[in-house]
Amino acid sequence: MASAHDFFLLGDHEAAKHLVAGTLQSNGFTVTSTPSGGLLAKRGSTAATVWLGAMAGKNFHVSFTVDFMVDQEGRLVARLNRNMAGGALKGGVIGAAKTDTAFQETANAIAAAAHQAGVLAESISQN
Template sequence: MSTAHDFFLSGDHESGRRIVAEAVRSQGFAVTSTPSGGLLAKRGSDAATIWLGGLAGKNFQVTLTVDFMVDAEGRLVARLNRNMAGGVLKGGAIGAAKTDAAFQETANAIAAALHTSGVLATDVAHH
């Protein structure tokens, strides 16, 4: 299970940020900016998750973040993060599995969008 996934982008940094944000939105997340310039992505219902835990189905609340940084080569790096403890605390093993699935699907969507746009230099999953 990956806890973070780094995407190294070539080209314009602002365009790269927009592509990443749109890819995350395409997975059903509401996306807002963080004070540090990253993205906060949420989907599902807090109330349903608290009451039903892992049995909340599509309403299971998942939160992911994307942090942006620049590497030594001047490339934009988009780091998709998740908090596994939150999934486990909210829904036990089922919640952890739902959080993992959402994370993997979102990482795949970001990679596909960046590849299609021709700006994905490389990517690395962190376990």
Template sequence: MASAHDFFLLGDHEAAKHLVASTLQGEGFTVTTTPTGGLLAKRGSAAATVWLGGLAGKNFHMSFVVDFMVDQQGRLVARLNRNMTGGALKGGAIGAAKTNTAFEQTANAIGSALHQAGVLAESISQP
């Protein structure tokens, strides 16, 4: 079960950041900028999750963060992160499973969009 996924990107850094943000929005997340220039992606209802836990269904609240950095080769690295305990604390085993599934689907969607745009050099899942 991965806690982060790194995407190594070619080309214009700002265009790649925009593509990552629009992909997250396409996956149903509300995206805002973090103080460090990354992205905070949230979806679901915190209230429904508090009341129903893992049984909140499509309203199960989750959030992921994308941090951006530049590697030694000058490539933009987009690191999709998740809080390993957040899903379990909010919804027990069901919440953890929902968060894991959503994280994998989100990583796959970002990877696919970047590949289709021709900007994905490589991607690595981090434990």
């Protein structure tokens, strides 16, 4: 289970940030800015997840953050992060699996959008 995924993006940094945010939104996430200039992406219902756990179905709550930094080559790095304990706390083993699936789907969506836009230089999964 990956806890983070780094996307090394080429070109204009602001355009790349908007691409990541737009991809998250198009995948059903509500996206807000973090104080450090990153993104907080949330999907599902916290209340339904607290009451029903993994049985919340489509309303199962997941949240991820995206931190932005610049590497030595001047590329924007978008790091998709997940809370490893969050899914298990919300829904046990099934909740952890649902969170992992959502994380992998989200990472794949960002990679596909960046590749299609011609800005993906590299993508690395972190454990």
